[in-house]
Amino acid sequence: MTSAFMSILKRDLTLAFRQGGGIGTAIGFFLTVVVLLPLGLGPDQNLLSRIAPGALWIALLLSVLLSADKLWQADYDDGSLEVMALSDTPLEVTALAKASVHWLTSGLPLAIAAPLLGFLLNLDTALVLPLMTAMVTGSLALSLLASLGAAITVGLRQGGLLVSLLILPLYVPVMIFGVLSTSGFQTSIDNSGTSLLILAAIVLVALVVSPFASAAALRSYLR
Amino acid sequence: MIDFSADHIGFVVASYAITLAVLGGLLAWEFARARAVHRRLDALERDGLVRRKPGEPAVRETT
Amino acid sequence: MSSIERFANPTRFLKLQAAVQPWVWAITIALFAIGLYLGLVRSPTDYQQGETVRIMYVHVPAAWSALMVYSVMALASIVAIVFRHPLADVAARAAAPIGACFCFLSLATGSLWGKPMWGTWWVWDARLTSMFVLFLLYLGYMAVWQAIDDPRRAARVAAIVAIVGFINVPIVKFSVDWWYSLHQPASVFRMGGPTIHKDLLMPLLVMGLAYTFLFLALHLKSMRTEIGARRIRQAELAQTGAIR
Amino acid sequence: MEISGKGLACERGGRLVFTGLGFSATGGRMLVLRGPNGAGKTSLLRLIAGVAEPAAGALSFTGAGEDGEIAPHVHFVAHQDAIKLHLTVEENLAFWAGFLGGGDIGTALDALNLRALRSFQAQRLSAGQKRRLGLARLALAPRPVWLLDEPTVGLDTHSQGLLASLMTAHLEAGNILIASTHIDLPVPSTDVLDFAGVTS
Numbered sequence: 001m002t003s004a005f006m007s008i009l010k011r012d013l014t015l016a017f018r019q020g021g022g023i024g025t026a027i028g029f030f031l032t033v034v035v036l037l038p039l040g041l042g043p044d045q046n047l048l049s050r051i052a053p054g055a056l057w058i059a060l061l062l063s064v065l066l067s068a069d070k071l072w073q074a075d076y077d078d079g080s081l082e083v084m085a086l087s088d089t090p091l092e093v094t095a096l097a098k099a100s101v102h103w104l105t106s107g108l109p110l111a112i113a114a115p116l117l118g119f120l121l122n123l124d125t126a127l128v129l130p131l132m133t134a135m136v137t138g139s140l141a142l143s144l145l146a147s148l149g150a151a152i153t154v155g156l157r158q159g160g161l162l163v164s165l166l167i168l169p170l171y172v173p174v175m176i177f178g179v180l181s182t183s184g185f186q187t188s189i190d191n192s193g194t195s196l197l198i199l200a201a202i203v204l205v206a207l208v209v210s211p212f213a214s215a216a217a218l219r220s221y222l223r
Numbered sequence: 224m225i226d227f228s229a230d231h232i233g234f235v236v237a238s239y240a241i242t243l244a245v246l247g248g249l250l251a252w253e254f255a256r257a258r259a260v261h262r263r264l265d266a267l268e269r270d271g272l273v274r275r276k277p278g279e280p281a282v283r284e285t286t
Numbered sequence: 287m288s289s290i291e292r293f294a295n296p297t298r299f300l301k302l303q304a305a306v307q308p309w310v311w312a313i314t315i316a317l318f319a320i321g322l323y324l325g326l327v328r329s330p331t332d333y334q335q336g337e338t339v340r341i342m343y344v345h346v347p348a349a350w351s352a353l354m355v356y357s358v359m360a361l362a363s364i365v366a367i368v369f370r371h372p373l374a375d376v377a378a379r380a381a382a383p384i385g386a387c388f389c390f391l392s393l394a395t396g397s398l399w400g401k402p403m404w405g406t407w408w409v410w411d412a413r414l415t416s417m418f419v420l421f422l423l424y425l426g427y428m429a430v431w432q433a434i435d436d437p438r439r440a441a442r443v444a445a446i447v448a449i450v451g452f453i454n455v456p457i458v459k460f461s462v463d464w465w466y467s468l469h470q471p472a473s474v475f476r477m478g479g480p481t482i483h484k485d486l487l488m489p490l491l492v493m494g495l496a497y498t499f500l501f502l503a504l505h506l507k508s509m510r511t512e513i514g515a516r517r518i519r520q521a522e523l524a525q526t527g528a529i530r
Numbered sequence: 531m532e533i534s535g536k537g538l539a540c541e542r543g544g545r546l547v548f549t550g551l552g553f554s555a556t557g558g559r560m561l562v563l564r565g566p567n568g569a570g571k572t573s574l575l576r577l578i579a580g581v582a583e584p585a586a587g588a589l590s591f592t593g594a595g596e597d598g599e600i601a602p603h604v605h606f607v608a609h610q611d612a613i614k615l616h617l618t619v620e621e622n623l624a625f626w627a628g629f630l631g632g633g634d635i636g637t638a639l640d641a642l643n644l645r646a647l648r649s650f651q652a653q654r655l656s657a658g659q660k661r662r663l664g665l666a667r668l669a670l671a672p673r674p675v676w677l678l679d680e681p682t683v684g685l686d687t688h689s690q691g692l693l694a695s696l697m698t699a700h701l702e703a704g705n706i707l708i709a710s711t712h713i714d715l716p717v718p719s720t721d722v723l724d725f726a727g728v729t730s
Contacts, residue, residue: 007628011614011621018616079610083667086579087630088602148450152443156433165426166447169419170454173461180465191468198464202457213450216367220442223582225326229337231402238341238395242348245394246500249387253508260514272521438541523545 004089008097009104016105026067026106027113033059034120045122052123053131053182056114060135061142061171067106068146069163071098072154072218085222091215099147099210107139131182134196138178141203144210145170151214155221173202296373296513303506310503317496325489332486341399343489347497349392349417353455355385355501356420359427360452363445373509375441376516378448379431380508384501386424392417412466416459423451437516531557531674533578533600533706537587540573547573549586553723555708557674558701560717563710565725571710572608575677578708579606591675605673607681611664615653619644619663622652626667633670641669641696642689658684665693668700676700678709690715 016023037055038048075081075098084094114135115128123131149167153159181195225235267273325343332339359378366374396414397407408414430447434440532554539549547570555561563571576582578589580601591600613622620635627633639645642662647655652663661684668676676697682690694715701707701717709715 003631004629007625010628011617011625014621015614015616074614077610078614079608079612080614082581082608082610083606083612083626084629086581086601086604086606089629089631152430152447153433158433162426162429162433165422165429169422169426169451169458172419173454173457176461176465180468198461205453205457209450209453213446217443217446220439220446223439223442225340226331226337229331231336231338234398234402235337235340238344238398241394241398242344242391245387245391249384249504252383253504253511257507257511257514260511260518263518264514267518267521272525273517 001089001093004087005093005097008094009101012098012101013104016101023067023105023109026063026110029066030059030063030110030114031117033062034117038121049122049124052118052121053127054179055121056118056123056131057135057138057175057178057182060110060114060139061175063110064102064107064139064142064146065149065163065167065171068102068143068150069153069160071102071147071150073150076154076221081218082222085219091218092211095147095151095211095214095218096207099144099214102147103140103143107143108136111135111139127182130192134178134181134199137196137199137203138174141174141199141206142171144203144206145174148210148214148217151217154218170206174199174206177202296376299373300510300513303510307503307506310499310506314496314499314503317492317499321489321493321496324492329485329489332483335403338399338402339486341395342486343493345392345395345399346490347494348388348395349413350494351497351501352385352389352392352417352420352424354498355381355388356423356448356452356455358505359385360448363448363452366441366445367449373513375445376509376512377505378445379441380512381501381505382424382428382431384504384508386421386428388497388501389417389421389424393421410466412459412463415462415466416455419458419462420455423455427451437519531592531704531706533589533591533675533708535578535584535587535589538574538577538584538589539586540570540577540582541585542570542573542582546585548725551587555706555721557704557706558719560697560701560720561708562720562722563708563725564712564722569725571725572679575606575608575679575708575710578675579604579677581606600675603673604675604677605668606677606679607664607668608679609683611660612667613652613660613663616651618649618651619655620648622663623666623670627670630667630671633672635670638666638669642666642692658686658689661685662689662692665696668696673705675706676708678707678711680710680712682711682713682715 041047072081085091112132115131118128118131145167149163152166153162156162177195177199181192181199264273321343325340331337359381362374362378365371366378393414396417400409401407427444427447430444431440434443534554536552538551540547553561563574565571573582577584578600623635623638627635639648642665644662644666647659652660655663665681681693685693694717697707697715697717
């Protein structure tokens with residue numbers, strides 16, 4: 001079982017580095033959002049610093065969603081998915097492996113890069129570390145849910161609209177607790193700690209729901 | 224009794240109106256869809272492709 | 287019994303539906319008549335909100351049935367996947383547009399009620415926000431049916447979407463409540479007030495029942511239509527299937 | 531060891547492909563599926579592999595102690611070769627060896643005469659060479675049931691010979707082989723299931 005998991009990881013990581021597709025689009029899109037926001041909202045420093053955590057989270061969320069769109073497409077088109085579904089490794093393990101690859105190639109790098117780019121939005125330096133911890137945790141759920149969305153829309157022509165409609169409601173809790181665990185202590189009662197714990201709980205729920213739901217969706221496309 | 228001269232009455236009327244409009248639209252749509260399907264089913268039955276007597280397999284083999 | 291035959295003649299359901307349908311319509315109409323009479327004619331105005339409290343009689347039942355219908359869809363989807371019963375996904379698909387209308391109505395009447403109360407059309411209040419997310423779930427569910435041609439495959443994918451969405455609804459409700467209470471510590475006027483006055487409660491319950499029966503009536507009817515539509519599709523396929 | 535089906539019907543993309551189809555494939559004998567395009571040869575292979583569900587009828591897999599679930603005992607080579615164009619031949623085989631649990635890459639390379647190409651990226655290969663890389667997966671993890679969908683497409687005569695010897699070795703070990711093909715492969719003891727006779 002683990003050898004199958006590891007072989008997917010090894011294969012997809014080599015592919016990601018060789019083609020460089022995944023990481024490039026994610027970071028590129030992230031930069032676009034971070035640069036355009038001040039241009040749209042104006043250079044007012046304290047406005048920017050107030051919205052910085054939320055804006056960085058939105059940028060992370062959209063970039064992860066964007067880069068996950070084609071997660072299953074390649075395997076579905078070239079027939080690998082069908083062979084993987086037939087092997088004695090359950091499709092759920094394959095789904096978890098693919099989600100972890102997506103996390104390693106775009107979720108995690110962004111979660112580390114985002115706080116460092118925070119200065120563009122005049123992010124309060126005290127927030128850099130809490131933001132990074134929250135993002136590293138939250139990005140796991142983002143990748144899991146994004147890979148679920150990609151699995152549900154793998155065979156479809158215009159899957160783009162559908163992915164956002166399906167995944168947006170799932171991202172709402174991650175977004176709320178992600179931002180709160182970053183700047184929670186700026187509200188009346190300091191609850192950034194509790195929010196981080198709840199965020200971690202949401203990640204665990206996603207860890208359970210996403211592989212099973214993705215495998216079920218993929219099977220219905222193969223059938 | 225509802226007093227039509229009270230302030231903000233427009234909002235009350237608006238919400239009941241929109242409820243009537245949406246539910247009415249939904250009803251109309253469901254009835255229209257039902258009529259279209261049943262008309263098509265009748266046409267198919269005339270061509271002998273569909274049999275609606277209970278117990279019969281509804282789709283006749285067309286070898 | 288292969289899935290083709292079992293699917294082709296769900297006669298038991300159609301017979302039951304034909305028998306029950308007129309009664310359900312009758313009950314629905316009666317309930318609406320009583321509810322509206324109680325709500326608009328008999329019940330007093332609210333000392334604070336005045337006439338606008340009457341919006342509650344269309345807002346709360348719509349919100350409540352939107353949630354109820356989504357649970358029906360999720361339950362039917364679970365039955366469809368676990369027991370592979372073909373009528374289950376017909377039920378889930380037939381319920382979606384009805385639930386979506388109730389959800390839209392609860393949002394529309396909610397903001398119409400909010401305008402006189404809070405002065406703005408849309409307030410990111412905890413309940414309105416969760417209802418908005420529920421509306422997205424409805425749209426997502428219906429979009430899956432549009433996007434996939436083969437009904438059996440669409441049924442399976444839509445069932446998964448409904449179940450995952452159903453798991454998500456309480457999480458969203460919890461997170462939005464938490465989020466809203468943090469940013470708005472002083473509890474703003476709660477819709478419908480802490481304890482609903484006795485006279486206001488009766489029309490609310492009757493309207494709630496009326497909405498439920500309306501759903502039942504519409505749901506049975508649209509399930510019949512859905513079965514008919516699938517039978518048409520099979521007949522047309524059987525025709526084209528013959529041409530190699 | 532035997533795979534058999536009775537009264538099988540298959541619906542694909544909403545279309546009734548075939549009904550009332552029966553077959554039996556026993557260890558040691560190759561079952562060849564013949565018939566016009568769209569007759570359902572691929573659909574039948576997908577049914578047997580367990581990828582697709584039969585609309586009617588039943589499949590049974592008996593013998594060698596693995597009753598019931600067929601899928602984990604199957605090598606299914608479809609039209610697509612299931613290879614990644616940006617990986618080299620060796621890396622592709624290494625992935626499948628890791629994923630399917632074992633198998634020596636060297637033997638797989640030699641079985642389909644791919645050793646010379648092993649460090650080339652798959653995108654550099656010709657269609658026939660890609661087909662051989664797809665088929666090389668058969669020589670990796672041992673599986674008692676082989677389902678091949680037109681394996682000889684794009685293969686030159688020499689490669690067809692290599693495939694035939696691979697198949698013969700598989701059959702001599704008492705395994706099951708079902709393949710849809712239009713070319714007569716030099717494989718002893720074959721039965722034929724002709725789809726032309728199957729009414730849909």
